[in-house]
Amino acid sequence: MTVNPGTLLPGTALADVQALLRQRAADSVAELVEFASIPSVSAQSRHQPDVLRAAGWLAGRLRQAGLTMVETWPTAGHPAVYAEWLGAPGAPTVLVYGHYDVQPPEPLERWHTPPFTPTVVGDRLYGRGVSDDKAPLLLTVQVADAYLITCGALPVNVKFLFEGEEEVGSAHLGTLVAERAGRLKADFVLSADGGMWSAETPSLTVSARGIAALEFTVRGPAKDLHSGRHGGALHNPLHAMAALVAGLHGADGRVAVPGFYDGVAERTPEQRRELAGLPFSDEAYLAQTGAPSPYGEAGYSTLERQWHRPTLELNGLWGGYTGEGSKTVLPSEAHAKVTCRLVPGQDPERVTRLIEAHLHATLPAGVTLEVRRSGHQARAYGLPPDHLGAQVAREVLAELYGRPPLEVGMGGSIPVLETFLGTLGLDTVFFSFSVGDEDIHAPNEFFRLPRLAQGQDAWARYWWTLAARARG
Amino acid sequence: MTVNPGTLLPGTALADVQALLRQRAADSVAELVEFASIPSVSAQSRHQPDVLRAAGWLAGRLRQAGLTMVETWPTAGHPAVYAEWLGAPGAPTVLVYGHYDVQPPEPLERWHTPPFTPTVVGDRLYGRGVSDDKAPLLLTVQVADAYLITCGALPVNVKFLFEGEEEVGSAHLGTLVAERAGRLKADFVLSADGGMWSAETPSLTVSARGIAALEFTVRGPAKDLHSGRHGGALHNPLHAMAALVAGLHGADGRVAVPGFYDGVAERTPEQRRELAGLPFSDEAYLAQTGAPSPYGEAGYSTLERQWHRPTLELNGLWGGYTGEGSKTVLPSEAHAKVTCRLVPGQDPERVTRLIEAHLHATLPAGVTLEVRRSGHQARAYGLPPDHLGAQVAREVLAELYGRPPLEVGMGGSIPVLETFLGTLGLDTVFFSFSVGDEDIHAPNEFFRLPRLAQGQDAWARYWWTLAARARG
Numbered sequence: 001m002t003v004n005p006g007t008l009l010p011g012t013a014l015a016d017v018q019a020l021l022r023q024r025a026a027d028s029v030a031e032l033v034e035f036a037s038i039p040s041v042s043a044q045s046r047h048q049p050d051v052l053r054a055a056g057w058l059a060g061r062l063r064q065a066g067l068t069m070v071e072t073w074p075t076a077g078h079p080a081v082y083a084e085w086l087g088a089p090g091a092p093t094v095l096v097y098g099h100y101d102v103q104p105p106e107p108l109e110r111w112h113t114p115p116f117t118p119t120v121v122g123d124r125l126y127g128r129g130v131s132d133d134k135a136p137l138l139l140t141v142q143v144a145d146a147y148l149i150t151c152g153a154l155p156v157n158v159k160f161l162f163e164g165e166e167e168v169g170s171a172h173l174g175t176l177v178a179e180r181a182g183r184l185k186a187d188f189v190l191s192a193d194g195g196m197w198s199a200e201t202p203s204l205t206v207s208a209r210g211i212a213a214l215e216f217t218v219r220g221p222a223k224d225l226h227s228g229r230h231g232g233a234l235h236n237p238l239h240a241m242a243a244l245v246a247g248l249h250g251a252d253g254r255v256a257v258p259g260f261y262d263g264v265a266e267r268t269p270e271q272r273r274e275l276a277g278l279p280f281s282d283e284a285y286l287a288q289t290g291a292p293s294p295y296g297e298a299g300y301s302t303l304e305r306q307w308h309r310p311t312l313e314l315n316g317l318w319g320g321y322t323g324e325g326s327k328t329v330l331p332s333e334a335h336a337k338v339t340c341r342l343v344p345g346q347d348p349e350r351v352t353r354l355i356e357a358h359l360h361a362t363l364p365a366g367v368t369l370e371v372r373r374s375g376h377q378a379r380a381y382g383l384p385p386d387h388l389g390a391q392v393a394r395e396v397l398a399e400l401y402g403r404p405p406l407e408v409g410m411g412g413s414i415p416v417l418e419t420f421l422g423t424l425g426l427d428t429v430f431f432s433f434s435v436g437d438e439d440i441h442a443p444n445e446f447f448r449l450p451r452l453a454q455g456q457d458a459w460a461r462y463w464w465t466l467a468a469r470a471r472g
Numbered sequence: 473m474t475v476n477p478g479t480l481l482p483g484t485a486l487a488d489v490q491a492l493l494r495q496r497a498a499d500s501v502a503e504l505v506e507f508a509s510i511p512s513v514s515a516q517s518r519h520q521p522d523v524l525r526a527a528g529w530l531a532g533r534l535r536q537a538g539l540t541m542v543e544t545w546p547t548a549g550h551p552a553v554y555a556e557w558l559g560a561p562g563a564p565t566v567l568v569y570g571h572y573d574v575q576p577p578e579p580l581e582r583w584h585t586p587p588f589t590p591t592v593v594g595d596r597l598y599g600r601g602v603s604d605d606k607a608p609l610l611l612t613v614q615v616a617d618a619y620l621i622t623c624g625a626l627p628v629n630v631k632f633l634f635e636g637e638e639e640v641g642s643a644h645l646g647t648l649v650a651e652r653a654g655r656l657k658a659d660f661v662l663s664a665d666g667g668m669w670s671a672e673t674p675s676l677t678v679s680a681r682g683i684a685a686l687e688f689t690v691r692g693p694a695k696d697l698h699s700g701r702h703g704g705a706l707h708n709p710l711h712a713m714a715a716l717v718a719g720l721h722g723a724d725g726r727v728a729v730p731g732f733y734d735g736v737a738e739r740t741p742e743q744r745r746e747l748a749g750l751p752f753s754d755e756a757y758l759a760q761t762g763a764p765s766p767y768g769e770a771g772y773s774t775l776e777r778q779w780h781r782p783t784l785e786l787n788g789l790w791g792g793y794t795g796e797g798s799k800t801v802l803p804s805e806a807h808a809k810v811t812c813r814l815v816p817g818q819d820p821e822r823v824t825r826l827i828e829a830h831l832h833a834t835l836p837a838g839v840t841l842e843v844r845r846s847g848h849q850a851r852a853y854g855l856p857p858d859h860l861g862a863q864v865a866r867e868v869l870a871e872l873y874g875r876p877p878l879e880v881g882m883g884g885s886i887p888v889l890e891t892f893l894g895t896l897g898l899d900t901v902f903f904s905f906s907v908g909d910e911d912i913h914a915p916n917e918f919f920r921l922p923r924l925a926q927g928q929d930a931w932a933r934y935w936w937t938l939a940a941r942a943r944g
Contacts, residue, residue: 043797104799110696168797195701209700213798222762223582224914228681228884229667231813232783233757233774235767239721239786245714285705290694290804295707295838302705311704314711315801316792321809325515325640326685326848327576328811328884329787329913332762337793339800341703366767376798412700412800441801442696 009155014464016150021142021456028142028452029125031061035100036118036127036134042078042101042168051078051164054100058162059083061138065145067160073180075172078164082183085144086157092470093157094389094463095184095426097416098137098192099166102129103441110443123449130447132440136192136432137162139452143459155467159186163416166193169213169376170415177416177423188389189420190462194410194430195440199448201279202397202405204390205430206383207307210342211413212351213376216359218244218319218334219368227330234330235366238319241334244369247362248312248355252298255312257358263345267308275303278406288437307409311341312355339376341413348377378415381428389429392469396461400454431462481627486936488622493614493928500614500924501597503533507572508590508599508606514550514573514640523550523636526572530634531555533610537617539632545652547644550636554655557616558629564942565629566861566935567656567898569888570609570664571638574601575913582915595921602919604912608664608904609634611924615931627939631658635888638665641685641848642887649888649895660861661892662934666882666902667912671920673751674869674877676862677902678855679779682814683885684823685848688831690716690791690806691840699802706802707838710791713806716841719834720784720827724770727784729830735817739780747775750878760909779881783813784827811848813885820849850887853900861901864941868933872926903934 021028040054041047055072058081062070067083078101086093105115105128113119118127125135140160147154161184163173177184197203220237221230250256267275282294282302296305305311319334321327340351356371363369383390397405410430420426433455439445493500512526513519527544530553534542539555550573558565577587577600585591590599597607612632619626633656635645649656669675692709693702722728739747754766754774768777777783791806793799812823828843835841855862869877882902892898905927911917 043795043799045796104793104795104797106793106795106799107696211700211800220763223911223916224579225761226884226913227783227785227787227811228683228813229778229882229908230761231785231811231883232768232777232781233766233883234761234763235765236785238789239717242714242717242786242789243721245711246718249711249715289697289702289706291692291706291838292840293707293838294705295836296704305704306701309704311699313699313703313708313802314714314792315699315799315803316794317710317714317806318790318792318794320786320788320790321576321578322788322790322807323515323576323578324517325576326809326811326846327515327578327787327913328683330785331787334789335794337798339699339703339798341700364767366763366765368764374798410701411703411705412698436701439695441698441799444695 009151009153013151014460017146017460018457020146020150021453021460025453028456029449032125032130032135032138032452033118035138036130037116039116040101040129040164041104042165043104051101055079055081055164058100061141062160065141066148067144073176075176077172080164080173080176081162083160084158085154087153088155088157091156091467093159093186094188094190094466095186096140096158096160096192097189097428098140099133099163100137101164101167102132103167107443112444120449124446125449126444126446128445131434131438131445133166133193133434135447135452136434136455139433139455140192140459143456146460155463159184169374170419173416174419174423177419181424184424186426188387189426189428190389191414191428191430192432193414194432195434195436196432197406197408197436199435199451202401202403203408204393204397204405205410206385206407208381208410208417209413210346210348210378210380211376211415212340212342212348213338213374214352214355214371215335215337215374216369216371219332219370220366221330221332224332225330227328230330235364236330237334237367238331240364240367241319241336243364244359244362245314245317245336253296254298255310257312257354259354260310260351264310264343265345267304276301278303306411308343310343310346312338314338341411342380344380344382346380348379376415378413378418381417381421383427383429387427387429388469389427392462392466393429393431396458396465399461400458431459433458481623481625485623486932489618489932490929492618492622493925493932497925500611500928501921504597504602504607504610504924505590507610508602509588511588512573512601512636513576514637515576523573527551527553527636530572533613534632537613538620539616545648547648549644552636552645552648553634555632556630557626559625560627560629563628563939565631565658566660566662566938567658568612568630568632568664569661569900570612571605571635572609573636573639575604575639579915584916592921596918597921598916598918600917603906603910603917605638605665607919607924608906608927611905611927612664612931615928618932627935631656641846642891645888646891646895649891653896656896658898660859661898661900662861663886663900663902664904665886666904667906667908668904669878669880669908671907671923674873674875675880676865676869676877677882678857678879680853680882680889681885682818682820682850682852683848683887684812684814684820685810685846686824686827686843687807687809687846688841688843691804691842692838693802693804696804697802699800702802707836708802709806709839710803712836712839713791713808715836716831716834717786717789717808725768726770727782729784729826731826732782732823736782736815737817739776748773750775778883780815782815782818784810786810813883814852816852816854818852820851850885850890853889853893855899855901859899859901860941861899864934864938865901865903868930868937871933872930903931905930
């Protein structure tokens with residue numbers, strides 16, 4: 001007999017699930033440590049076997065949880081792991097999204113503990129990928145496991161889609177989602193990736209910036225030359241690169257690429273007032289980041305710069321001799337990596353073309369330029385305010401924290417947002433239990449261990465509440 | 473009985489020495505290969521044992537040549553190797569200078585043959601340090617050896633001083649020379665370091681640029697941050713670094729540091745005409761270097777920019793993620809290494825202070841700056857036109873090539889020039905048989921093997937002619 005949990009799950013089910021999760025708290029952490037020990041660095045080809053190992057580990061954990069279909073979906077890059085439980089006809093179907101790949105750990109010398117030996121210090125677990133996105137992802141599987149053990153069913157239908165290329169721009173997920181669109185049908189996406197405002201204050205992310213990425217190389221002489229013999233007579237690619245990069249921004253902090261801000265709407269005075277009312281101070285922000293002062297586009301607050309204004313950022317810049325001691329070289333090349341964060345109204349492809357044109361237009365004499373696209377592109381995203389998934393998130397967070405969540409933007413980008421909306425027509429609700437200050441993409445990434453249990457509780461309530469709301 | 477070779481060396485001595493050197497040509501190359509196999513990279517601490525090994529090898533070769541005093545002189549850094557033969561009372565004494573240390577070989581992936589496995593390709597020997605300065609240095613010892621075998625004496629008194637820190641700015645040689653000033657008394661310095669204009673055209677270097685060096689670091693947040701979450705709200709050190717570096721030069725190619733050109737004299741119209749008459753073309757220079765076009769200070773020719781105008785060059789620039797793939801990081805630091813080439817009238821210490829002040833004055837908001845001196849400093853140098861050592865060099869080169877040498881400048885710097893002049897009161901005559909295009913300080917450094925025998929012949933004639941001239 002099939003239970004219909006959308007209507008028939010016993011009233012004590014949620015309490016039973018919560019009790020089991022509390023009882024298994026230590027096991028949950030042990031599992032996370034095991035998962036985060038796998039160096040699934042998607043950007044580095046030497047780690048390809050580790051990425052596959054992480055996918056296999058995750059598929060095994062989903063099978064152990066009792067999911068009825070667990071599959072590894074190959075792509076032209078790293079595979080995605082898919083699983084489903086569809087035993088609640090009539091109840092909503094949520095597509096749970098997350099990613100099991102992680103950022104490169106470099107610079108290694110800045111880590112206080114080995115990045116792939118997850119280490120507990122106080123109430124924090126340190127390790128590459130623990131916050132982005134292994135803990136937030138894993139806890140959703142642990143909640144499904146607890147429901148299936150205690151009730152043999154979930155309150156709603158759930159499909160899990162965990163990709164292995166988020167940190168390299170989800171290059172092949174678009175194709176995969178299009179190919180598997182039938183299997184991925186759902187009411188909306190519930191994302192385990194994202195990150196909350198702070199550990200103490202509940203928040204609901206209602207927008208995310210998009211992204212466009214490119215790399216470029218400036219070339220002078222065909223080979224490295226002696227800077228004494230040749231210096232002054234040929235353009236040093238490092239000087240030309242500096243001039244080129246300096247020309248990407250104005251003294252007012254605005255991006256100087258012509259057309260870059262085309263289509264970018266100003267926020268309304270009311271929206272700006274709301275944002276200014278959030279519990280945020282530049283002083284606390286500087287204390288947290290260690291930066292000497294805020295800096296950015298003139299006329300906007302720090303939060304506006306982070307959430308609602310587009311950016312052009314260098315992620316890497318290099319050329320010449322960078323080792324110990326001195327080497328009097330006039331190098332043949334200089335390199336830069338760039339990503340832009342985009343807001344509604346900006347098209348990643350157009351922005352990339354504008355930057356490319358600007359770089360060529362402002363290229364100094366005596367050097368040549370090569371610009372390469374990285375394929376890392378996504379439009380900005382906004383969640384409709386009255387979305388059912390957003391309403392449930394507000395309700396659950398209000399129950400847990402005793403106050404309604406802040407409605408916040410996300411400075412970062414999740415390229416799959418556009419994929420889910422464009423290909424499947426699905427909105428995405430962010431429900432991640434990582435926190436924005438957990439040094440993701442940086443040395444000494446950590447996850448606050450108490451948030452593992454909090455996240456489990458929240459996800460257990462979320463599915464429960466969604467089923468109840470959908471029943472009416 | 474002591475022979476006085478200044479007056480008593482037999483008339484056939486030079487011919488006998490030349491014949492012996494021709495007979496030993498293959499041995500001379502084999503010795504060079506052995507010497508250049510030792511990775512005596514003075515800038516890299518892991519190579520310290522190799523630097524010592526090279527010093528030991530060189531001392532051994534000097535003893536084998538029959539030099540009467542061979543000593544290794546310790547310094548606070550790498551040691552110098554000293555040897556002397558003083559059996560020609562009344563004849564001039566020359567202090568032969570060279571260096572047995574070499575530049576770092578990086579970037580290793582750009583070498584076509586292993587840098588420390590010297591490899592003959594056609595008439596070239598490839599390997600780090602073969603041109604700068606191991607072949608030019610070694611051949612002076614081989615010439616002394618040939619004189620001592622054939623005649624049991626040299627035509628003049630010779631002191632050899634070979635240092636191990638030239639590639640790191642000869643940091644401790646000043647102290648050493650001051651301490652050993654008595655032992656180092658001589659009429660002038662004859663330098664085996666330097667490099668000639670071209671393989672076909674004889675040249676005499678009559679000036680060298682000085683050098684000043686510094687490094688600086690721009691710091692923003694205390695740790696690397698996620699460029700999506702934080703980008704736009706804090707100053708990216710890579711942007712600030714680019715602006716800072718771009719501000720070091722004007723659009724006219726001139727160094728923009730206030731006061732930088734103070735004391736720099738313009739060359740006379742006659743000097744400029746002479747220089748313009750040298751056999752040099754920008755087209756050939758671009759073909760040789762592979763650069764797309766000349767570039768530099770407006771109003772000056774390429775040779776003027778290389779020899780007679782001061783420069784400020786970045787040798788290295790780096791920060792953020794420089795590895796494979798993409799990493800969306802807002803890095804906490806950016807770094808730069810700088811060397812200036814100086815001309816007469818500029819004081820290295822003052823130039824360094826001016827740059828430091830300019831960097832602080834132009835530092836963008838939102839970042840901090842740390843400037844470090846590297847200690848790599850030397851004034852520019854000029855050889856008096858009527859110097860006896862220069863006259864002998866002109867005569868020997870004219871004999872060998874059938875025409876008088878070009879009088880050329882040197883874009884590079886030899887810090888010991890100032891040491892020899894300031895501490896010992898000695899001028900320096902450059903008499904090196906390396907050539908400026910031999911990719912010194914770059915991958916695939918090479919030495920033209922026929923120049924080993926040419927250089928030996930030239931040095932044998934030089935000592936012989938000097939003795940004759942001194943006799944009157």
